[in-house]
Amino acid sequence: MKNAEFNEFKTISKRYAKALLELCEADNVNKEFILHDLENVKEALNNSYELVNLMKTPGVSKADKQNVISKIFDGKIHKITLNFLLYLIEKDRFNIVESILAEFQAELDKENNFVQIEIVSAINLDDNMKENIKNRLSGKLQKQVTVDWSVNPDIIAGLVFIVGDSIIDTSLKSKLQMIGRNIIK
Numbered sequence: 001m002k003n004a005e006f007n008e009f010k011t012i013s014k015r016y017a018k019a020l021l022e023l024c025e026a027d028n029v030n031k032e033f034i035l036h037d038l039e040n041v042k043e044a045l046n047n048s049y050e051l052v053n054l055m056k057t058p059g060v061s062k063a064d065k066q067n068v069i070s071k072i073f074d075g076k077i078h079k080i081t082l083n084f085l086l087y088l089i090e091k092d093r094f095n096i097v098e099s100i101l102a103e104f105q106a107e108l109d110k111e112n113n114f115v116q117i118e119i120v121s122a123i124n125l126d127d128n129m130k131e132n133i134k135n136r137l138s139g140k141l142q143k144q145v146t147v148d149w150s151v152n153p154d155i156i157a158g159l160v161f162i163v164g165d166s167i168i169d170t171s172l173k174s175k176l177q178m179i180g181r182n183i184i185k
Contacts, residue, residue: 017103037081
């Protein structure tokens with residue numbers, strides 16, 4: 001997917017996610033319930049090749065797709081979530097339901113002053129070091145922080161922080177690459 005297409009895709013998903021949040025507020029529905037519903041829909045799609053295939057098949061009418069989704073999820077998810085899924089089918093946007101879930105989660109995180117960070121280190125860090133880094137980030141960002149830790153020995157030393165679409169690379173590898181580029185100039 002080209003960068004411009006990706007940005008448009010993300011913008012559309014964000015619009016739908018915000019609309020769903022507004023529906024929750026208007027009907028005084030717990031947003032966490034709707035998030036859970038969307039996660040269940042994603043899981044159902046991930047576990048059923050037949051369902052995904054059916055939803056992608058252009059020869060199947062919107063009404064038939066809506067009927068299938070209603071039969072699968074009616075009584076299992078909140079009415080707002082079900083109606084939202086049916087609306088996505090009507091607007092030929094059901095294919096972005098997982099992206100909408102991600103944007104819905106991101107919007108909830110903002111509301112709750114919460115941030116998800118991925119941290120890559122060159123070596124395994126002990127629990128005390130991880131907790132210290134997490135607490136310092138939480139203090140600097142003034143947010144509740146959840147960290148996904150991973151190890152990549154290729155970065156040599158230092159850390160790489162990934163927050164949403166932003167990457168902060170403090171690794172020795174990136175510093176060496178920067179020095180190399182400056183020498184070449």
